[in-house]
Amino acid sequence: MTSVGATVKEPGNSVKNKTGSWRTFKPILDKEKCIDCGNCILFCPEGCINKDYDIDYDYCKGCGICAEECPVEAIKMERE
Amino acid sequence: MNMIKVISANRAIAEAVKMCKPEVVPVFPITPQTTISEYLAQFVADGDLRAEYIMVESEHSSISAAVGASGAGVRTFTATSSQGLALMHEILFVAAGMRTPIVMGNANRALSAPLSIWNDQQDSISERDTGWMQFFAENAQEALDFVIQAYKISEDHEVLLPSMVCVDGFILTHTVEPVDIPSQEDVDKFLPPYEPISYLDPKDPMSLGTFTDPDYYMEARHDMEVAMEGAKDIIRRVNKEFEEVFGRKYNLVEKYKTEDAEIILVAMGSICGTIKTVIDRLREKGEKVGLLKVISYRPFPQEDIYEAVKGARRIAVLDKNISFGIGGVLFNEIKAKMDVDASGFILGLGGREVSPDDIIGIVEKTRNPTTETNQINWIGLKEEE
Numbered sequence: 001m002t003s004v005g006a007t008v009k010e011p012g013n014s015v016k017n018k019t020g021s022w023r024t025f026k027p028i029l030d031k032e033k034c035i036d037c038g039n040c041i042l043f044c045p046e047g048c049i050n051k052d053y054d055i056d057y058d059y060c061k062g063c064g065i066c067a068e069e070c071p072v073e074a075i076k077m078e079r080e
Numbered sequence: 081m082n083m084i085k086v087i088s089a090n091r092a093i094a095e096a097v098k099m100c101k102p103e104v105v106p107v108f109p110i111t112p113q114t115t116i117s118e119y120l121a122q123f124v125a126d127g128d129l130r131a132e133y134i135m136v137e138s139e140h141s142s143i144s145a146a147v148g149a150s151g152a153g154v155r156t157f158t159a160t161s162s163q164g165l166a167l168m169h170e171i172l173f174v175a176a177g178m179r180t181p182i183v184m185g186n187a188n189r190a191l192s193a194p195l196s197i198w199n200d201q202q203d204s205i206s207e208r209d210t211g212w213m214q215f216f217a218e219n220a221q222e223a224l225d226f227v228i229q230a231y232k233i234s235e236d237h238e239v240l241l242p243s244m245v246c247v248d249g250f251i252l253t254h255t256v257e258p259v260d261i262p263s264q265e266d267v268d269k270f271l272p273p274y275e276p277i278s279y280l281d282p283k284d285p286m287s288l289g290t291f292t293d294p295d296y297y298m299e300a301r302h303d304m305e306v307a308m309e310g311a312k313d314i315i316r317r318v319n320k321e322f323e324e325v326f327g328r329k330y331n332l333v334e335k336y337k338t339e340d341a342e343i344i345l346v347a348m349g350s351i352c353g354t355i356k357t358v359i360d361r362l363r364e365k366g367e368k369v370g371l372l373k374v375i376s377y378r379p380f381p382q383e384d385i386y387e388a389v390k391g392a393r394r395i396a397v398l399d400k401n402i403s404f405g406i407g408g409v410l411f412n413e414i415k416a417k418m419d420v421d422a423s424g425f426i427l428g429l430g431g432r433e434v435s436p437d438d439i440i441g442i443v444e445k446t447r448n449p450t451t452e453t454n455q456i457n458w459i460g461l462k463e464e465e
Binding site for chain 2: 009
């Protein structure tokens with residue numbers, strides 16, 4: 001191990017921890033149904049949905065809040 | 081100039097700490113460690129030790145404060161005993177896992193229940209898996225010498241594991257004997273200032289004691305195992321450097337008349353003084369008996385122990401602790417690590433007196449084992465009326 005005591009020597013490197021591996025259910029957005037309301041972007045606790053409604057699966061933990069908040073049910077949670 | 085003073089092991093530890101100049105000393109008093117915390121508070125109040133003395137609200141806090149201070153890159157010291165050490169349990173793993181080279185004095189005392197303030201070694205033995213090194217002193221001189229060496233061993237960049245210097249409660253902590261107190265100049269010559277390899281610094285930000293997922297944890301634990309095994313060579317080197325400056329010779333174990341011994345007793349701490357006296361008496365009668373004193377319990381010096389006892393016909397392992405259902409811990413570790421014919425003896429729990437006659441009885445039982453006595457024997461147990 002390069003770091004004695006598992007010390008993290010550079011700040012800002014939590015991006016290296018791809019928390020998407022924790023996911024059990026994956027949000028799938030149907031862009032045909034999407035009405036561009038922005039709810040999922042605002043409610044996502046991980047900031048994993050960008051303005052083009054692309055979901056960053058590297059860090060999405062699959063919490064399902066986006067699917068819950070979508071007013072037109074455009075997001076389905078599918079088992080990995 | 082060094083000087084001889086007639087002092088207790090607690091005073092000897094405090095004198096050693098003063099000369100090692102820790103910058104943060106968080107201590108919570110507990111019998112029979114209390115006078116260590118009092119002496120250190122006095123040193124700080126008098127300006128003899130320039131340290132931040134933190135009066136904490138528990139032992140969980142004192143060891144936590146020590147971890148924080150060590151994480152900030154300074155030398156630190158704390159001390160405790162028994163229930164206090166047990167309360168530290170959780171943070172002992174943190175201190176070792178974060179590789180903070182804390183040095184702690186532990187006054188060995190029995191654990192409740194039934195409540196006891198008297199000596200046995202159950203408290204530190206029960207912390208054997210935390211990743212701390214443990215050094216057992218036979219007398220006040222060793223207590224002083226081991227504290228000074230513990231800093232150098234713990235702070236070695238190949239080791240970076242915390243150390244516990246163990247002294248038998250009351251037997252050592254509250255009796256006085258002549259102790260050679262070295263000069264500050266000699267201690268400074270032997271022990272350089274602590275140089276941390278990583279510490280909390282706003283100019284060079286980093287995180288210590290972080291969360292690790294399964295990708296990293298095992299490597300961090302394996303690193304500790306490598307450090308603990310490697311510590312044996314570092315201890316040998318530091319022992320040699322100590323001898324060059326102070327003239328007193330130490331090793332991971334001490335061999336006392338083992339060369340030609342047919343029966344060898346293996347023990348730790350103050351009881352070794354009694355055993356040496358008994359061995360001298362038995363030797364006068366022509367009995368070939370010896371003692372192997374285990375100084376470094378962690379790291380465990382199995383090579384040194386085996387080298388010393390392999391020529392003996394039988395060995396006796398004396399434990400002031402009990403792992404219920406399996407017997408004394410030192411006995412079981414020796415049996416697990418080497419092929420020797422040994423009897424185990426549980427004695428001195430909760431301050432039960434161990435007399436020279438008890439030691440003679442142990443030698444006899446070891447020499448002539450029966451099916452009952454070749455495994456675990458309780459010494460000094462009262463028979464039911």
